[in-house]
Amino acid sequence: MERIGIAVLGLGWMGQAHSRSALRIPSLFPDRAFTPELVVCADVEESRRRRAVDDFGFARAVEDWREAVAADDVDAVWVTAPNMLHIPMIEAACAAGKAVFSEKPIGGRPDQAVTAYRAAQAAGVATGVGYNYLWAPLVLHARDLIASGELGDITHYRGRFLSMYGSDELGLLTWRFLFDQAGYGVTSDILSHSVSLAQFLVGPIAEVVGMRETTIKQRPLPTGAASHYGRGRPEDPKGDVENEDFASMLCTFANGATGTFEVGRAIVGPESQNAFEIYGTKGALAWNLEELNELRLYRLGDDANTGYTTIFGGDRFPFHGAFVPGQANAIGFEDLVAIEDFSFLQSLATGTTFSPGFREAVDIVSVQQALIDSWESRTWERVRDLAGERSEGSAGS
Ligand SMILES: NC(=O)c1ccc[n+]([C@@H]2O[C@H](COP(=O)([O-])OP(=O)(O)OC[C@H]3O[C@@H](n4cnc5c(N)ncnc54)[C@H](O)[C@@H]3O)[C@@H](O)[C@H]2O)c1
Known part of the structure; x- marks a missing residue:
């Protein structure tokens, strides 16, 4: 079995999630073609480097991520640092010939995802x-139900990611709110998830128009390492929020369907409502991360006017049985991370192409760029493939 040595750059929320995946994959997926090995973790925080070795079992931890990327016993690099560090980390990993798994959105500005894609292309790395x-x-x-024609022709897509992570005005001014560390705000952070789901399920978005707002304009400055959900005090000095808290977007898909999107991080009520509703000529589907183990299906052919049927998650669906057998026994957020990490590592071991890769990340930021353009022009904007490879209106294909 092929050994794959792993470097993780940044042991915060997602660095820890991916590291736990590497630890769990052997027991979850016995039929794998590789053995993951946590070789080196890089983090600027001393306490996180200590946790990497003591709690996660990394062979070593270093302060300088360049050292981790260059190490001979590293085959694949996980980029899990704040957005604006993604590009130098990815460029160095590509130059060293390492496979790269980057957290979304890849950089904080649309052009940066293109830079990363070109670096990977030039180096020929996965x-x-x-x-x-x-x-x-x-x-x-x-996706299978839509592809099989169960919903008929798709006529409308409604996507939203409404989160409360920034709803408290005493929530700390962490990297997510600063342009030089995060890039754009909710459009980079969570609209990217909504657009990835939409293009995965329904196909490329062709044209958009939208708006944005920064709801909470100042936040308390953090002292020391600040967590995503950290809270300051009313008397703490404050700094300016430099990117958007809210964005909405109307769109048309290349296949003629219409779409609406809303994303907000300073909304009160929805805790983490990453949700879609998809409407077709013969039926409809609805899913919401807050109820991750439930898919709602409406079919015209069923008894009329009975509403949606709830499909519970279970081991008859892909990957679910790796975590828990039977029906309606729930899986959670980090299980999805384990599935994606297993699938990426399996693709490395078997020499197959993994998706979503950097090409698909460019498809997502191409939509983001059209939205940003529409903020300025205040009109509809065509989605143009920022990598210049796809014909107009097919940036998500
Ligand atoms: N896919 C998802 O559901 C999801 C969820 C959360 C975050 N993310 C993405 O993951 C990435 C990280 O977000 P997070 O919430 O884990 O952030 P975080 O703030 O929790 O963690 C970032 C880590 O990077 C470390 N770091 C900062 N500068 C560094 C440097 N120069 N070298 C090495 N380490 C450094 C920090 O000390 C911290 O441990 C972001 O790109 C974000 O968009 C994805």
Whole structure:
């Protein structure tokens, strides 16, 4: 079995999630073609380097990520640091000939994802991107239902990611709110997830128009390492939020369907409502991360006016049985991360192409760029493939 040595750059929320995946994969997926090995973790925080070795079993931990990327015993690099560090990390990993799995959105500006894609192309290395919700077993089932024609022709898509992570005005001014560390705000952070789901399920988005707002304009400055959900005090000094808290978008898909999107991080009510509703000529589907183990299906052919049927997750759907047998026994957020990491590592070991990779990440930021353009022009904007490879209106194919 092929040994794959792993470097993780940044042991925060997602660095820890991916590291736990590497630890769990051997017991979850016995039929794999590789053995993952946590070789080196890089983090600027001393406490996280200590955790990497003591709690996660990394062979070593270093302060300088360049050292981790260059190590001879590393085959694949996980980029899990704040957005604006993605590109130098990815460029160095590509130059060293390492496979790269980067957390979304790849950089913080649309052009940066293109830079990463070109670096990987030039180096000929395998790539993956952390659009983990695409791996939810019931989302995979939704894609199968749509592809089999169960919903008829798709006429409308409604996507939203409404989160409360920035709804508290005392929530700390962490990297996500600063342009030089995050790039754009919710359009980079969570619209990217919504667009990835939409293009995965329904196909390329062709044209968009939209708006944005920064709801909470100032936040308390953090002292020391600040967590995503950290809270300051009313008397703490404050700094400016430099990117958008809310964005909405109307769109048309290349196949003629219409779409609406809303994303917000300063909304009160929805905790983590990453959701879609898909409407076709013969039926409809609805899914919401807050109820990850339930897919709702409406079929015209069923008894009229009985509403939606709930399909519970279970081991009859892809990957679910690796975690828990039977029906309606739930899986969770980190299980989706384990599925994507297993699938990426398996693709490396078997020499197959993984998707979503950097090419698909460019398809997503091409939509983001058209939306950003529409903020300025205040009109509809065509989605143009920022890599210049796809014909107009097919950037998600
Ligand atoms: N797919 C998802 O569902 C999902 C969820 C959360 C975050 N993300 C993405 O994951 C990435 C990281 O987000 P997070 O929430 O884990 O952030 P985080 O703030 O929790 O963790 C970032 C880590 O990077 C470390 N770091 C900062 N500068 C560094 C440097 N120069 N070298 C090495 N390490 C450094 C920090 O000390 C911290 O441990 C982002 O790109 C984000 O968009 C994805």
